[in-house]
Amino acid sequence: MSLLEINDLSIDYKLSKGVLRAVDHVSLCVELGDSVGIVGESGCGKTTLGLAVPMLLPENATVSGGSIVLDGQQIVGLDEAEISRLRWTSVAFVFQGAMNALNPVQRVDRQILEAIRTHEPETSKQDAYARVLELFNLVGISPSRAKSYPHEFSGGMRQRAMIAMSLACRPSLLIADEPTTALDVISQAQILTLLSELRHREGLSLIMISHDLAAIKRVCDRIVVMYAGVVVESGPTEHVLGRGGGPNAALHPYTKALIRAHPDLRGERVLEEGLQGHPPDLSEPISGCRFADRCPEVMDICRTQTPPAVTLSPGHIAACHLARKDPQ
Amino acid sequence: MSNIVNVGGASASDERPTVTRRPGVWREVWRDDMGRTGLITLGAVLFIILVGPIIFPFQSQSFGTSSASILQAPTASHWMGTTELGQDVLRQFLVGGRISLYVGVMATLIAIVLGAGLGLVSGYYAGWRDTVLMRVTDFFLVLPTLPLIIVLAALFGQSILITSLVIGLTSWPQTARIIRSQVLSLRERPLVLRVRSLGASDLRIMGKHILPNVAPLIFANLVLVLSGSILAQAALAFLGLGDPVQVSWGTMLHNAFNSGAMSEGAWWYVLTPGVGIVVMVLAFSLVGHSLDRVLNPLRRGGR
Numbered sequence: 001m002s003l004l005e006i007n008d009l010s011i012d013y014k015l016s017k018g019v020l021r022a023v024d025h026v027s028l029c030v031e032l033g034d035s036v037g038i039v040g041e042s043g044c045g046k047t048t049l050g051l052a053v054p055m056l057l058p059e060n061a062t063v064s065g066g067s068i069v070l071d072g073q074q075i076v077g078l079d080e081a082e083i084s085r086l087r088w089t090s091v092a093f094v095f096q097g098a099m100n101a102l103n104p105v106q107r108v109d110r111q112i113l114e115a116i117r118t119h120e121p122e123t124s125k126q127d128a129y130a131r132v133l134e135l136f137n138l139v140g141i142s143p144s145r146a147k148s149y150p151h152e153f154s155g156g157m158r159q160r161a162m163i164a165m166s167l168a169c170r171p172s173l174l175i176a177d178e179p180t181t182a183l184d185v186i187s188q189a190q191i192l193t194l195l196s197e198l199r200h201r202e203g204l205s206l207i208m209i210s211h212d213l214a215a216i217k218r219v220c221d222r223i224v225v226m227y228a229g230v231v232v233e234s235g236p237t238e239h240v241l242g243r244g245g246g247p248n249a250a251l252h253p254y255t256k257a258l259i260r261a262h263p264d265l266r267g268e269r270v271l272e273e274g275l276q277g278h279p280p281d282l283s284e285p286i287s288g289c290r291f292a293d294r295c296p297e298v299m300d301i302c303r304t305q306t307p308p309a310v311t312l313s314p315g316h317i318a319a320c321h322l323a324r325k326d327p328q
Numbered sequence: 329m330s331n332i333v334n335v336g337g338a339s340a341s342d343e344r345p346t347v348t349r350r351p352g353v354w355r356e357v358w359r360d361d362m363g364r365t366g367l368i369t370l371g372a373v374l375f376i377i378l379v380g381p382i383i384f385p386f387q388s389q390s391f392g393t394s395s396a397s398i399l400q401a402p403t404a405s406h407w408m409g410t411t412e413l414g415q416d417v418l419r420q421f422l423v424g425g426r427i428s429l430y431v432g433v434m435a436t437l438i439a440i441v442l443g444a445g446l447g448l449v450s451g452y453y454a455g456w457r458d459t460v461l462m463r464v465t466d467f468f469l470v471l472p473t474l475p476l477i478i479v480l481a482a483l484f485g486q487s488i489l490i491t492s493l494v495i496g497l498t499s500w501p502q503t504a505r506i507i508r509s510q511v512l513s514l515r516e517r518p519l520v521l522r523v524r525s526l527g528a529s530d531l532r533i534m535g536k537h538i539l540p541n542v543a544p545l546i547f548a549n550l551v552l553v554l555s556g557s558i559l560a561q562a563a564l565a566f567l568g569l570g571d572p573v574q575v576s577w578g579t580m581l582h583n584a585f586n587s588g589a590m591s592e593g594a595w596w597y598v599l600t601p602g603v604g605i606v607v608m609v610l611a612f613s614l615v616g617h618s619l620d621r622v623l624n625p626l627r628r629g630g631r
Contacts, residue, residue, distance in 0.1 A: 056525050084527040093525065101518035105540040114536075118526045 156187030366614025438496025443503025451511025
């Protein structure tokens with residue numbers, strides 16, 4: 001049984017001008033110990049999908065269809081009290097932007113302590129605090145720095161502290177939303193290494209939301225490419241992105257464009273033209289493929305028919321008319 | 329990675345208060361010319377008001393016995409002269425300062441608790457609660473405050489408690505507005521979502537996570553409201569709406585004015601409470617503006 005099974009999930013935002021479907025019939029599966037990377041450009045539904053698992057969606061968002069099954073338990077439709085029991089203990093979320101997710105006027109150890117004590121009121125203060133120090137060790141911050149304020153930490157340390165906090169109640173699934181954004185490359189590398197280590201050492205499953213293909217490649221076994229609220233391609237990371245700068249098996253033109261936009265250090269020196277245009281307006285109905293307007297390989301059928309998901313090789317799925325053996 | 333160190337010892341000292349102001353705020357105020365002047369003046373005024381009456385106790389019954397002791401110019405026995413009833417001006421001044429400060433502090437506490445509370449609730453919940461509360465705030469904001477205070481004071485009596493209430497209930501809207509706008513931006517931070525995901529109640533989020541973040545703003549506002557309240561009390565008392573038994577600086581001015589001290593040339597009677605009010609209000613304003621400069625993120629860049 002998978003740890004997390006998302007089936008046909010749709011999420012709508014209620015806006016003043018109408019309804020916007022941010023996540024449209026998305027299915028996703030995370031096995032125990034698996035790490036899945038979700039990529040896509042801004043506004044494609046990555047974060048919304050991530051927030052839906054612990055049901056932390058904004059007030060104007062509703063799950064309009066589908067199911068989320070975490071550890072055998074259906075999450076959609078649970079009431080707030082039941083959900084909050086699962087949060088942090090089964091699934092924890094590492095919020096985007098550590099500085100803004102920490103309370104600037106409260107010491108970091110206090111904030112982690114609060115996380116433990118709110119969830120496990122029966123744990124004594126001493127035990128809880130011992131765990132706080134343990135967590136600091138786990139993420140590689142000296143426990144002597146525990147009594148610091150967030151502003152006394154560097155960006156990388158703040159992100160570590162956020163990861164430490166998310167691990168406070170020993171979750172089995174960690175969802176990290178852009179964990180390396182706004183960090184320098186050295187800190188980025190350290191955070192990514194930390195996440196990989198934690199995953200193997202603590203037997204954690206990981207969903208990493210990012211627009212950084214290199215980061216995903218480094219940490220995740222599987223990659224899910226989202227565009228305009230739908231999954232356009234998913235598969236084993238090495239297979240889809242290519243092994244060690246080698247050829248990739250990416251099929252969807254959007255995935256290809258993402259890979260091209262990310263020049264390889266060891267590759268040929270080419271200046272690629274970026275992808276022109278914008279993702280479609282999701283508050284309007286779209287016929288055919290959502291990527292058709294920007295697709296360099298667009299065909300007639302793309303404008304009229306929604307491409308079905310096609311399995312190319314075990315685990316590698318793409319939703320594109322090009323994937324079909326007999327286009328047209 | 330290293331082993332856990334200091335597990336037992338670490339929790340022993342964790343009873344320290346969670347909320348501490350940014351270190352060095354007072355040092356920065358002190359470094360500011362305006363702030364330093366204010367702090368020194370304020371220290372002097374508070375010292376005089378709080379310690380003075382102990383050294384020179386005032387008895388309201390100690391009237392003068394002859395016409396010569398009425399409106400006497402400063403002498404060796406009456407350093408600041410006497411009142412129209414032959415009372416010692418200095419002693420009355422020292423005690424009166426306490427009343428002025430007391431009313432100012434009471435009114436400020438009422439105004440700050442109301443303003444910060446409403447601002448917090450309004451900004452945190454947003455939506456219709458915000459709309460309703462802010463329309464009420466706007467209503468109070470556009471009311472001409474002094475005439476309102478005069479009417480209320482005339483209606484409800486003249487004890488210092490009533491005066492404090494009346495001033496407090498009319499000086500909160502500005503604070504509410506300022507706090508609300510800051511809370512509106514704080515509530516959108518991932519911090520709030522994170523704490524809410526922990527299962528923290530609204531009250532706890534507001535009290536433990538938002539309030540400490542607006543505390544500096546509240547504090548800077550408090551000092552400014554305080555000087556306004558002292559001034560309002562003086563104005564009320566001067567107009568004869570002060571407590572006649574509890575003589576404040578405003579009441580002294582009122583008495584001086586009514587007894588014709590001005591035309592008698594009894595400058596000591598008018599000047600003493602007048603200068604007292606000006607200096608105290610000025611001291612609070614200087615400190616308040618300086619604090620605002622140090623604590624207000626919008627103004628911090630321009631130093």
